[in-house]
Amino acid sequence: MPSAPSLNPILSLTETAMVEVNRIIVARMQSDIDLIPTLAGHLVSAGGKRIRPMLTLAGAMVADPEGSLEGAAKLAAAVEFIHTATLLHDDVIDESNMRRGNQTANAIWGNEASVLVGDFLFARAFELMVETGHIDVLGRLSKASARITEGEIEQMLIAGKPDTDIDAYLSVIIGKTAELFAAASETGSMIANGSDALTANLKDYGMALGIAFQITDDALDYHADEGDLGKTVGDDFAEGKTTLPVMMAYHAGDAEEKAFWMRTISDGDIRDGDLAHAQALMQSHGAITGALAEARRHAEQAEACLSDLPATPARDALIETAAFAASRTV
């Protein structure tokens, strides 16, 4: 019986290079202002899967299996800085107090510091990219950065609106998640001088992977095994986020159910037992399984982008990462 898809192949593939990426991350978050490394370090040391920098490294290894990863490591650190800056600003926006089981930076140091350290990391990301000397990579990641903020703004605009159509949701998750997955994979190929065709394949792979990853995340928010990884159920519900399982349950629901979703997600009037009722409605309409099926469809698209490439360890690790994205439980 084959074991469940995991991140182990990409973790092994990038293990050595990630040591260097982590060294760069720590070195480049330093500043004469002690608060900057303290606050940034809080988020960096809190962990997270570090998928984005691993995608950059793996993209470079697909393009040039024997090449130096020096430039790719800097780029991977820059990609992680962009992601970390986004998280810092997200927590301010969501007024979140907890992330991955830890207090958020804004809860400890205040919104001002979180906004500014986010800005600092974003600027540092561009400094790192400049050092790679690859202006096309800078162009790609500055475009991605603008698109990320568009996705976040779209997310804000559909919050509290369970009657949103699926296309608007897809645009949100492409912006807030898939665009950086795509740019991370694609620029890995670019910096390793991958062909235009390969770079385009890796972009499409990252985009489909990011969509699968985010849909799964949104489903797990109503369904996860709460374990020691700090994944908690119900955060999106409490914040009134419009995500795929909510939309699926809403659109399939009768008038009384629609009224329930409007009261909770739209009006923010959440009472004891509402989360369990929301989960029961999702169960009765197959909204979680439906969302996970949609994630699997995108994961399969991601795998297909790489299926014609030679079977190298890097390609195989990326294919298993796609399978993991749609099957993970944490």
Next chain:
Amino acid sequence: MPSAPSLNPILSLTETAMVEVNRIIVARMQSDIDLIPTLAGHLVSAGGKRIRPMLTLAGAMVADPEGSLEGAAKLAAAVEFIHTATLLHDDVIDESNMRRGNQTANAIWGNEASVLVGDFLFARAFELMVETGHIDVLGRLSKASARITEGEIEQMLIAGKPDTDIDAYLSVIIGKTAELFAAASETGSMIANGSDALTANLKDYGMALGIAFQITDDALDYHADEGDLGKTVGDDFAEGKTTLPVMMAYHAGDAEEKAFWMRTISDGDIRDGDLAHAQALMQSHGAITGALAEARRHAEQAEACLSDLPATPARDALIETAAFAASRTV
């Protein structure tokens, strides 16, 4: 009798090119998400002096009086976007409701939107810089962007501390203001292929100009003629900002006066008549005239950076801009 120094020479010098800069600004703040141009346009149309993009253009014209300003105009728009992004984040941080006599973006659209549109404009700034194809310019402005956030964080850390020493204040204003003035002037020269010596001169000019400009701004906050430009007296006092006139009055004051500054600036316990009393203490210790003398000293340093250059309209306009920085009343 010579007329008072003004921005008229640099306004005339850059008038044609600024039409193009403004066109780029409007074109590049567009997005499919209507809220982005609406919110960004609120700040952009509120005016402001647009000194930073004019410095970039004038820097390019000093380096190459006959050259095309196509690249410099894109760069100038990028510099203004970085500044606008900073203002959007500042207003969130300061919890400001008014800027230049208008409601702030965060007061109208909320903190979330202001943080995200600031991020969007910052990303767009880098897209514009990439289009100039000049990676050294990108390196300079990403470094400046990191230093700006350091200055803002330092400002946060000295807020409410009138007993701060002058060096800490200088580091704040170098970060929050002078660094971008320096980078704007310097990269104008870089993009017009100015010599290394000229580029260094323009950097030093912009740095001294920015210091003079900010010290004057801080003095005017206790002293301005409140006119139709929306400049209001007392904002810094209400926010407990540690600025040069406060520090000068504090350090020169007796124990009772020091206690007054601690109660108002540090504890934020501000009562009727306190602003007038603060102004009277500044008057009695010559703190405003002392701050303005310090501004003039930096403005003269700025002028000296350009004194050995050939007397072109661009050089002369920059010299008069320095004189204006230390003598303006609005």
